[in-house]
Amino acid sequence: MPPRWANRLLEWYCRPELLEEIQGDAHELYYREAKTSKRKADWKFIWNVIRFFRWRNIRKRQYQYVNYSIDMIQNIFKVAFRNFLRHPGHSFLNVIGLGVSFVVALLVGWWALHENSFDRFHENPEQIFEIKSHVNANGTIETYGAARFNINLAALPEVKSKTVLISGTRWPNELCFRPDGKSNECIYLFGIYAEQPFFSIFNFPIVSGNQNPLAEPTHIAISQKMANKLYGDENPIGKIIKIDDHYPVTIASVFKDVPSNSSLQFEFVLPWEVFAKMRGMQPEQFHNQFFPVYFRTSADATVEDLTAKLNSPSILTEDLKKDNVSYSAFALTDARLHGEFKNGKNTSGRIIYVQLFLLVAMLVVAMAVINFVNLTTARASNRAKEIGIRKVTGAQRGSIIFQFMGESFFVVFAAIILAVVTGYLLLPLFNQLVGDTILVTWKKPAVIGYIVLGMLIVAFLAGLYPALVMSRFQAAHVLKGNVVTRSAGAQHLRKILLVVQISFSVGIVIFTGVLFKQLDYIQHKNLGLNKDHIVHIEPTYKLLQKYNTLKAELLKNPQIKSVTATAADPTSINSTTTGVRWPGMTEGMNAPFNVLGATHEVADVFGLNLVDGRFFGENSLDSIHSEVVVSESAVKLMNLDNPLGTLIKIGDVECNIIGVIKDFHSASLKQAQLPIIVYRHPTLQCSRLYVRYEGETTTAISIINDAYKKAEPAFTMKYGFVDDAFAKMYKTETAASKMLMLFTAIAVIIALVGVIGLATYNVIKRKKEIGIKRVFGASSVQLLGLVSKDFVLLILLASAVGMPVAWYSASEWLSGYAYRIDMPWEIFALGFFAILSVTLCLISLQALKTIRTNPTEVLRSE
Amino acid sequence: MKGTYLGELEELVLLTVGILYPDAYGVAVMDELKQQASRDLNISAVHAVLTRLEEKGLLKSSMSDPTEERGGRRKRIFIITAAGKRALEEAQELRTQMYRQIPKVALQPIVVGY
Numbered sequence: 003m004p005p006r007w008a009n010r011l012l013e014w015y016c017r018p019e020l021l022e023e024i025q026g027d028a029h030e031l032y033y034r035e036a037k038t039s040k041r042k043a044d045w046k047f048i049w050n051v052i053r054f055f056r057w058r059n060i061r062k063r064q065y066q067y068v069n070y071s072i073d074m075i076q077n078i079f080k081v082a083f084r085n086f087l088r089h090p091g092h093s094f095l096n097v098i099g100l101g102v103s104f105v106v107a108l109l110v111g112w113w114a115l116h117e118n119s120f121d122r123f124h125e126n127p128e129q130i131f132e133i134k135s136h137v138n139a140n141g142t143i144e145t146y147g148a149a150r151f152n153i154n155l156a157a158l159p160e161v162k163s164k165t166v167l168i169s170g171t172r173w174p175n176e177l178c179f180r181p182d183g184k185s186n187e188c189i190y191l192f193g194i195y196a197e198q199p200f201f202s203i204f205n206f207p208i209v210s211g212n213q214n215p216l217a218e219p220t221h222i223a224i225s226q227k228m229a230n231k232l233y234g235d236e237n238p239i240g241k242i243i244k245i246d247d248h249y250p251v252t253i254a255s256v257f258k259d260v261p262s263n264s265s266l267q268f269e270f271v272l273p274w275e276v277f278a279k280m281r282g283m284q285p286e287q288f289h290n291q292f293f294p295v296y297f298r299t300s301a302d303a304t305v306e307d308l309t310a311k312l313n314s315p316s317i318l319t320e321d322l323k324k325d326n327v328s329y330s331a332f333a334l335t336d337a338r339l340h341g342e343f344k345n346g347k348n349t350s351g352r353i354i355y356v357q358l359f360l361l362v363a364m365l366v367v368a369m370a371v372i373n374f375v376n377l378t379t380a381r382a383s384n385r386a387k388e389i390g391i392r393k394v395t396g397a398q399r400g401s402i403i404f405q406f407m408g409e410s411f412f413v414v415f416a417a418i419i420l421a422v423v424t425g426y427l428l429l430p431l432f433n434q435l436v437g438d439t440i441l442v443t444w445k446k447p448a449v450i451g452y453i454v455l456g457m458l459i460v461a462f463l464a465g466l467y468p469a470l471v472m473s474r475f476q477a478a479h480v481l482k483g484n485v486v487t488r489s490a491g492a493q494h495l496r497k498i499l500l501v502v503q504i505s506f507s508v509g510i511v512i513f514t515g516v517l518f519k520q521l522d523y524i525q526h527k528n529l530g531l532n533k534d535h536i537v538h539i540e541p542t543y544k545l546l547q548k549y550n551t552l553k554a555e556l557l558k559n560p561q562i563k564s565v566t567a568t569a570a571d572p573t574s575i576n577s578t579t580t581g582v583r584w585p586g587m588t589e590g591m592n593a594p595f596n597v598l599g600a601t602h603e604v605a606d607v608f609g610l611n612l613v614d615g616r617f618f619g620e621n622s623l624d625s626i627h628s629e630v631v632v633s634e635s636a637v638k639l640m641n642l643d644n645p646l647g648t649l650i651k652i653g654d655v656e657c658n659i660i661g662v663i664k665d666f667h668s669a670s671l672k673q674a675q676l677p678i679i680v681y682r683h684p685t686l687q688c689s690r691l692y693v694r695y696e697g698e699t700t701t702a703i704s705i706i707n708d709a710y711k712k713a714e715p716a717f718t719m720k721y722g723f724v725d726d727a728f729a730k731m732y733k734t735e736t737a738a739s740k741m742l743m744l745f746t747a748i749a750v751i752i753a754l755v756g757v758i759g760l761a762t763y764n765v766i767k768r769k770k771e772i773g774i775k776r777v778f779g780a781s782s783v784q785l786l787g788l789v790s791k792d793f794v795l796l797i798l799l800a801s802a803v804g805m806p807v808a809w810y811s812a813s814e815w816l817s818g819y820a821y822r823i824d825m826p827w828e829i830f831a832l833g834f835f836a837i838l839s840v841t842l843c844l845i846s847l848q849a850l851k852t853i854r855t856n857p858t859e860v861l862r863s864e
Numbered sequence: 865m866k867g868t869y870l871g872e873l874e875e876l877v878l879l880t881v882g883i884l885y886p887d888a889y890g891v892a893v894m895d896e897l898k899q900q901a902s903r904d905l906n907i908s909a910v911h912a913v914l915t916r917l918e919e920k921g922l923l924k925s926s927m928s929d930p931t932e933e934r935g936g937r938r939k940r941i942f943i944i945t946a947a948g949k950r951a952l953e954e955a956q957e958l959r960t961q962m963y964r965q966i967p968k969v970a971l972q973p974i975v976v977g978y
Contacts, residue, residue, distance in 0.1 A: 022927075026937035027890040027907050033933075053908040058915065 004032045004047040012051045017061045024054055074401070081388070082409045092381060096374055097417050099755055100460075103370035104421030106748055109432050110363035111452060112425075114356050116440040119263045120338035124205040128302060129162075130334040133295045133312065136346040138326035139580045139594040143346030148292040149329060150322070155297055157316040158308075163199035164297035166274055169266065173540060173689070174280050177245060177270075178717055181232055188718035191228055193270035195277040201257075203298040204266070211239045211255030219275035221254035228269040229256050245272070247716070249279055262439040265337045296334070305331050325580075326592060354815075355738045362745050365506050367456075369752045371464045372499040374413070376756060378468040379496075380763040385472060386480040393477035402473035410465025418457050435744070436737045467495075500760055501796055505804035507753040508837055512808040513815075514746045515829035517739050520816060523823045524732060530666025532609035532694075533573055533724045537706060539691040540720040541567070548713040549601075549685045555709040561702050562695050564606040567688035569599035572608050573728045575668040578676060583651040584640045593639055596668045596676045597652065599683030605631075605663070607694045610680075615646045615661030618682050627658040629682050633665045636677030657681060670731045671821040692724070750837075754844060757793070761845040765789060765852050772852055773860035782853050789849045790842050797841060801834050870922075870955050876901055877913045878922060878952055881942050889928070889939040890914065914942055922948035 009025075016024055028050050035043035086093045121127055133149035155164045169175060171192070178188035198216045201208065201223075208215070208223065215223040222243060229238040241253045251272065260267055278285045299308070308331035312318065318329055332348070339353040389402060426442075433439055442449070539545075545552060546567065553565045570577065575596040582595050602618035604610065610617075613634060622629050627649060637645045648659045657679075668678055695702035703721070710719040729736065765772075772785055780788075809825065816822045852860075870878070880896045881888040894910045897903045917923045928939040944952075 022937050023890065023940040024911065026934040026939060027911070029937070030891050030934050031907060050907055053906050054911070056908065056912065058912065059908075 004029065005044050008048045008051045012054065015055060015060055017059055020059055024059065028054070078405045078408055079412075082405075082412055085385070085409075086412075089381070089384075092377060093413070095755060095759075096377060096413050097420065099370045099373050099752060100414060100417035100464075101420040101424070102748055103367045103752060104417055104456075105425045105428065106366045106745055107363045107456065108421055108425040108453070109428065110359045112429070112440050112442050112449075113432075113436060113438075114360055115449065116263055116438070116442075117339060117352065117356050119441070121263070121265050121334050123261060123263065124334070126302075127335050128333060129299045130203060131297055131299070131303075131305070131308060131331045132334060132337065133297070134330050134332045134343070135292065136328050136330065136343075137580070138328075138346070139578070139592045142594070144578060144594065145343035145346055146292065147294050147332075149295040150289070151291055151293050151295075152289040153295060153329075154317050155295075157314075158311050160299045160301065160303055160308075162298045162300040163203055164295060165197040165200045165203055166195075166293045167200070167266070167296050168195040168274060168277055168293055169268070174246075174277060175268075176540070176720075178247075178542075179228075179232055179243065182234075182236075186716050188720075189231055190718070190720055191231075191269040192267065193272060194266070194268045195272050195274045197274055199298075200271060203296060206257045206260060208255045208257045210237075211253070213255070215254035216271065216273045218254070219273045220251050222251040222270055222272050223255040223257055224253055224270045225259050225268075226256055227259050229253075245276060246280060249276060251276065261441065263441055265334075305333055352734060355734065358738075359741060359745070362510065362742070362749070365510075366745060366749050366752065367460065369503050369506060369749060369756065371460055372503055373752060373756045373759060374410075374464045375467050376496055376499060376763075377759050378410075378464075379471055380759060382468070382472050382475075386475055389472055389475045390477040390479075390481040393475075394481065399473045403469045406469035406472055407462070407465040410468070411461045414457055414461035414464060418453065422453070435740050437733065438737075496760060497792075497796060500756060501800045501803070503753040503756045504797055504800035504837065504841075505807075507750050508801050508804035508833055509808040509811075510742075510746050510749055511837065512805065512830055512833040513812050514739070514742050515833060516808075516812040516823075516826060517735070517742060517815065519826050519829060520819065520823055521732065521735060521739055524671050524821075525729070527667075527671065527821065529573065530611070530664050531572060533728050535695055535699075536607060536724040537693045537695065537703065538571070538722045538724055538727065539693065539706065539710065541689070541691045542714055542717055543686075545691070545710070545714045545717075546686050546688060549691075552691075552709055552713045555712060556693060556706065559705050561697050561705060562693060564603050564694050566603035566607040566692050567601045567683075567685050568604055568690050568692065569683050569688050571690065571724070571727060572598055572600075572604070572666070572668060573724060574670065574731060575678075579652065581653045582679065584642070585648065585650075586641065594676055595636065595679050597679045597681065598668070599681055599688065601685055601688065602682065604680065604692075607692050608666075610666065611664040613662045613664055615659070617661050617663075622682060624658050624660070627656045629660045630657040631661040631663055631680045632659055633663055633678040635665050635675065636679060637662055639677050652679065652681070667821075672819050674820040754840065757841050758844055758848065761789070761793070761848045764792070765849050769852055769860050773857035776853070776857040777861070782850070785853050786846050786849055790845050793841060793845055794838070797838050801837075805830060805834070870951050873903075873913060874917055874922075875952070875955055876903065877910070878917060878944065878948055881914075881917075881923060881948075882944050882952070885943060886941065888942045893942075914940075917948070918942070920947075921945060922951055 012025060012028070013021060028047060031050065032043050032047045035046055121130075124130060132147060133153065134145050134147055135149055136143045136145050151166055153164075155161045175194065176190055176192050179191055181187060181189055196216060198214065200216055201214065209226065211223075212221070215221045222245075224232075224238065232238065233241065238253045238256060242250050243253065244250050257271075260269075274288075275285060278288060309329070312329040312331055318327070328346075336348075336351075338351075339356060340348060340351045342349050342351040392402060392405075429440065429442065549567060556562045556565055575598050577597065578594040579597050580592045580594050582593065598604075602620055605612065605617045610631075612631075615631075617631060618629055630650070630652075632640075632645065640648075640650070642648050642659075645659050645662055650657050650659065663678075663680070665675055666678065667675060669676070693702075693706055695706075706721070707719050710717075768789065772788075775785060775788070809830070813825060816825075876897060877893060880893050880900070883900075884892050884896055890907055890910050893914065894905055894907055897905060897910070914923065914925075918925055922945060923942045924945050925940050925942045928941050930936045930938050
């Protein structure tokens with residue numbers, strides 16, 4: 003016999019009047035071939051079946067005359083609307099269920115579009131690149147968004163223009179500006195320093211004033227918002243601002259506010275010469291230093307190509323090569339979503355969160371659609387008589403399908419309207435949640451297009467199955483009042499759909515649990531230093547000069563415990579150095595260290611634990627060498643048996659190790675701990691002040707503010723908290739976890755609605771069975787067992803699917819952290835039992851209603 | 865009747881149907897074509913040509929009596945119509961006529977030598 007499926011396929015597609023001869027020929031050939039080789043004959047038969055699939059041979063759909071007259075359509079609408087109103091609970095569940103899932107999809111969609119639109123508002127955005135430098139330090143490659151100031155990009159003909167772009171979050175990027183006429187108040191604003199081509203590389207349109215403001219080293223360009231803040235409605239052009247109360251610059255231009263989907267955020271742009279002046283350096287002194295560098299090419303260029311050229315000897319100079327530095331080009335349009343580097347390779351970035359949430363949104367919608375299908379088909383018997391009448395009066399299957407598809411469109415449309423309105427109203431809240439301002443442009447055809455397309459697809463999928471099932475009802479059967487017999491296939495489908503829902507719920511609950519556990523672990527991990535109750539103050543130069551008076555003033559108050567000045571934030575020392583030399587070091591070893599410059603009180607403020615030796619005293623005891631304290635892992639790396647008194651070199655400075663401290667986390671927990679060297683730093687060269695306090699935060703702040711005003715009356719104090727700054731390092735994760743939490747709740751609720759729907763249906767179907775069993779003396783518990791047995795099996799099956807997926811994705815996510823929790827099995831168990839118990843609870847509640855009713859009532863009917 | 869032009873494959877099939885009279889059906893035509901003209905055609909292609917020729921009115925067909933060998937399925941038997949016979953003759957004539965117009969010299973083998 004030829005392969006059955008191929009034969010069936012032929013019978014399915016072939017025109018009935020041609021089938022006999024075609025099948026006859028095909029079979030004749032098959033049997034002839036089969037005499038020699040059965041396998042070859044099979045293949046040949048399949049091939050022939052495929053080859054016979056020609057337009058001429060295909061069965062055409064028989065033309066059905068469906069009379070879609072206006073009256074009929076009106077009637078369909080009327081009936082749909084009446085049905086909608088007759089079962090308000092059912093309709094409400096349908097519309098709300100779909101609506102909520104659409105809100106999720108809409109918000110996530112907007113957010114994804116927003117994330118995707120980052121840095122694409124520039125002209126030819128794909129022609130803007132950033133230079134990254136990769137430093138190979140002892141085998142691991144660190145990547146920095148910087149290149150040498152005087153990098154010779156002129157050697158590349160395709161580079162049109164380049165600019166250094168000095169950005170940051172603190173002085174000198176955050177400056178105090180004085181509103182007109184006030185000399186002791188500050189408005190702190192962020193800005194950047196750049197070279198002249200800045201405004202031609204990027205698209206930040208200048209609305210008034212000089213179109214090329216950075217050509218003059220005494221100019222400043224400010225945003226409309228900043229102009230408004232400083233001068234109100236007055237024309238700011240030509241006004242003079244004293245930067246740092248020192249360097250006068252003229253406002254040359256006002257540019258349009260930077261949109262929120264720009265990865266560069268700033269309120270003003272200053273020529274980089276001002277930066278040099280503020281640093282007290284000659285411009286030439288900058289030439290060998292590293293700064294962020296951006297450039298624009300004159301035509302499209304690939305990253306690989308540019309990277310290769312950036313590493314040519316004319317650009318990557320010999321001395322850089324010796325220090326194991328290499329350059330690479332990085333597209334600006336990748337900055338937002340693909341900005342993560344691991345060991346010198348561009349790995350991923352925020353994109354994983356965008357993908358994750360798109361997936362979640364899609365699954366939430368899928369779950370709502372499944373509910374819709376289940377709820378609609380479960381109530382099919384309510385409509386059976388109507389369908390029977392329609393068929394008897396001449397409706398064909400096509401028009402019934404049309405009717406039910408129409409109803410599904412009706413519900414989906416209502417849900418979409420509901421979702422768009424709610425989504426739009428919820429957007430500000432959602433913005434808060436993700437910590438961003440999502441730009442929703444209705445003008446973009448893509449948004450409307452996605453919504454309409456999504457609606458069509460969802461309505462089609464949701465309506466198709468119920469329409470096919472209901473249109474199949476036989477008029478003769480249903481009108482005689484026979485209960486609609488349901489095929490085993492429909493039952494299976496229903497169960498499969500429920501398994502999909504539950505497995506997704508189990509998966510997302512567990513994944514969210516793991517994510518929260520890791521974030522909790524980060525928050526509560528012992529970092530090796532204390533980050534609570536520490537205020538960080540942005541110092542001015544004058545304040546640093548008066549450091550000792552300020553400190554004395556502060557310590558007068560018992561609430562203030564200690565004060566220190568440092569050169570970096572100890573919880574995230576962003577600078578690593580490989581320039582450390584020690585006795586017995588292997589030549590060519592390029593070990594990275596985190597170095598922290600600080601005054602002697604740093605150990606007290608941050609609670610650094612001394613293991614050996616001593617910490618800095620108020621004055622240095624070593625008049626020749628600089629005193630340093632190193633961490634235990636630094637001692638281990640340097641392989642020192644007796645570290646105390648050992649002389650090491652940091653750059654050209656001879657240092658004496660006077661103490662050993664416990665390791666602490668000086669960077670995000672995503673990165674492995676580096677060995678640390680703390681050295682004594684002159685107060686005036688420090689850039690941060692830290693104050694540790696006790697008790698009430700608000701009173702502590704007012705004490706600090708008073709002392710600040712005494713020392714620096716002309717400025718407004720700018721402060722923050724160390725634990726906040728620490729939490730900010732995990733901003734993306736935190737925002738993601740909040741979003742995920744919300745969506746998890748929604749997903750679980752939708753799944754539970756599905757469970758209730760199926761449970762109700764099952765119990766109704768088994769009403770008589772339950773009644774008879776009760777008459778024969780079954781107890782409530784036994785009957786509950788009867789109805790919940792199926793569900794327990796389904797949940798087990800769903801967990802078997804959902805858990806491995808959750809495990810895999812959670813461990814993938816966790817692998818991004820150098821310090822992470824072990825896979826928490828208790829969360830798996832908890833998630834499983836939570837879903838199991840909630841489901842069983844709901845089923846029991848439903849079932850009890852039926853079990854409690856007197857069996858005579860159930861059995862009497864009919 | 866669709867255009868009178870007869871394609872090369874159509875002509876071959878038409879001839880084969882004539883040769884096989886009165887037993888010309890899909891598989892038989894396919895086999896004959898392979899034997900006589902070394903044309904390896906898929907059965908579906910043969911079917912396509914046969915139906916096309918029937919549409920042009922050069923063939924007509926009727927279903928045979930059921931036989932045992934194809935599981936009781938009938939065959940569609942094709943025979944040449946008068947129009948088909950004429951089309952064959954015309955094609956034949958056209959060829960001979962054109963062949964005659966080739967100058968004798970052109971057909972003589974060219975001898976290259978001293």
